[in-house]
Amino acid sequence: MKVGVGLPTSTPGHDRELLLRWARRAEELGFSSLGVVDRVVYDCWEPISALTLAAEVTEQARLATMILIGPLRTTAELASQAAELQELSAGRLVLGLGIGARHDDYQAKGVDPSRRGRALSEQLAELRMDPASPPLLVGGGGPAFLRAARFADGYVHGGGPPRAFAGAAARARAAWREAERPGSPQLWGQGYFALGDAQRGADYLRDYYAFTGGFAERIAAANLTSPRAVKDFVRGYEEEGCDELVLFPTVSHPAQLERLAEAVAA
């Protein structure tokens, strides 16, 4: 299993200097990929722009959206953005797409959320048939498993303990079988960490996930706040057959990255 790290693009205090430094250092520390999230109605950076910036200061790391809310962009717009970044990064983009979890993101963009599942499927079909398409992943639950098998190279899980990942991974594989796709799906997982300053990390998660109601507390409580917790999490994901696990910061500080690298290496 490869281990990647998220870029600080939505944590409080994110800025250009931190992002450049973070991306550069993450690659030096051996993280296999740099991940970004996508939200419109939140103080954060647009994922493709952030990855474009990161692409400039890195050479090897894959650049992954986990996930990008596909239906919020027109397919033509997304395809050209993706193709451009793919070229700029010498083919390092992995485009993870989903419908997202929030209606207000759709309202902000003036997109009808009621047709988002269908819109995403149509978008994926179009992207996939473009010879310039980057590798695709699909995230989400329910219909997302077949969507991943139908249009993509794999499935990206939304986060949670290894056991939750295992359940989703089994479904993603089952859909892959049903679709008679050769081989097996790429399986990506993700988690949050705050090594030191757990309180700030929890505050950020409560705020970021406030729209989920009581669920935000659970996400905050699951934040990986010790090297031990990180190690157990990484091992758990590896045992469940994850191909690439991306750990997202909840605190905007370069020391977080160093501590994560130590915890993962130990």
Place this chain on the structure above:
Amino acid sequence: MKVNILGAGPAGLYLAILLKQSDRRHQVQVVERNAPDATFGFGVVFSEGSLDELERADYESYIAITESFASWNPLDVRYRGTLTRIRGNVFSGIAREELLRLLQDRADRLGVELVFEREVRSLDPYLDADLVVGADGANSLTRRTYADRFRPELGQHPAKYAWFGADFAFPVFTYIFKETRWGLFQAHCYPYAVDRSTMVVLISEATWRNAGLDEMSEQESLELTQAVFQDDLGEGRRMLGNRSLWINFPWISCASWHSGPVVIMGDAAHTAHFSIGSGTKLALEDAIALARALARWKDDREAALTEFEMERQPVVERLQEASRVSADYFASVQRYFRFQPPQFAYQLMTRTPRITHNNLTARDPQFVREFETWFAGGDGRLVAPPPAFTPLQLREVVLANRIVLTRTGQGAGLVVTSLVGVTPEGRIDPETVLVSDLAPSPTGRGRGGGEEVMISLGHAGARGAMRPRSLGLDLPLPEAERWPLVSASARAYAPWTPVPSEADPAPLIDQFVAAARRVRELGYRLLELDFSRGYLIDSFLLEDRLDFPLQLLEAVRDVWPADLPLGVACSSDSLEAVRAFKAAGVDLVRVLNGQRTWDARTEYGRMYGAAASDRVRNECGVQTIAFGQITTVDEVNTIVAAGRADLCMLDPL
């Protein structure tokens, strides 16, 4: 800490005990509508033995409770005048009245303030505490008051059930299935004292009406039910009533269990069908988890309640899921009334995916060994291979085992091909094998092991002219490379796929017949016609046009040798269609429910295809292949032994 607990059932009382026991300074009050000695229902049953958690949580109450237990290990299935006994299922029972008395005593001695006979009409007077616990049962006022926060989902199971008692102790946990002129009566019976048993009686709504129970008094309904079960009770023994009403089991689950200082637990937060485990055990485990979280997070109530929820919700959800499967099993159990008693009992034991062949073998090796010899044909043998490795005869063809794979040389009893196109226009993609390209059958030429190959003939219909599967599914070829598409009507399969033209059925029949002949000439002994997944033939079935598929089937059956089996791949959506296929000479149905329409949704849980196969096999009386996340030989054993399928497609490693 000041704690107000609403409801003095096992959940509320046990939480009060644990809180007081962890810190005597806590001020704990339990408020209950009823008197201390008012009880409803009879005994409480604990399955699966493991009450270790209770022992660790509070030793004194654990000893008091377990000393009062009636425990037993075997389980009896009384079905069609036979009795099957299966060992290794540890159950314990206790009178509900006794359990509450023990908990009340213990709570009282610890200094819990117990307030009985006080109706709670509003939560307001109780909110002045650090923690307010709604342990107020399935009809929880707490849950209803905070419905916007807890977001409950409520439902009802269609079957009717009622709690009765009996004036003697059944020897062990006993399932009774009794057919009457009004319909099936089932009883789940367990002893809880030397001279008492609980009997939970289940009937369908139709049976309830047929028997006139909908218009009977409590006494009349007790008398009728007793008459139904008199043979099983034994002469002179009586059933007992206790406010027994025929009700529908309420399904309750909540997105969240806490909000501010208020938390719900036990039946207030979740129910699990009585046929799989006890709500009481879940409630006691809730109390343990909640008390432990509160002890760990002394100053942070929010953290404690979140931890409680995170620990318990996944456990409860898994049990709820299994309990739904179990409830549905008992509601449709008559489907299995053709089964011989050993298989009926086996099916009952493995009704949820939680118990597989291996689990059952660990519980009662003797039962499983006897079952395996019965499954292999009886005939006086003492040992037999496990069900997955029992041969299967289909007309004159004998398959070496019950495992179906998609490649030869890997140990399967049957190999089934991907769709083989009857014509170039019928291909799914340029890589689809055509019947004209098929190599002769490899069987009998050094392979050995009796591995047979079944050719699956089909026509892609509106799903043709796609790019190869290595890229994806349903991705149309560039326009210049496409071939003309046909389907039942001129409707595209998906919004992004091309519109086909309407198919002309007559030549298609000739093409399938010619293809079938060719398959036979090549030496294959099994043939399947693909009527599934929205391909050409299924596009007719999707429009309820059964005529053409049936004509096609009859025409192929006519040219396919009478001593060789013919299969169909189709969905379980129309059992009527499957019955018609069977009548037209189909021996084997591969049940494939997915992809009939582009946006059809499949729940890809473990062994997800087994339920659909079960329905087809046992409602239509035809042999089936199950497909859908079957990943271990243990699962194949279980599905085949339980009569849910005759063959299973095993996912590759």
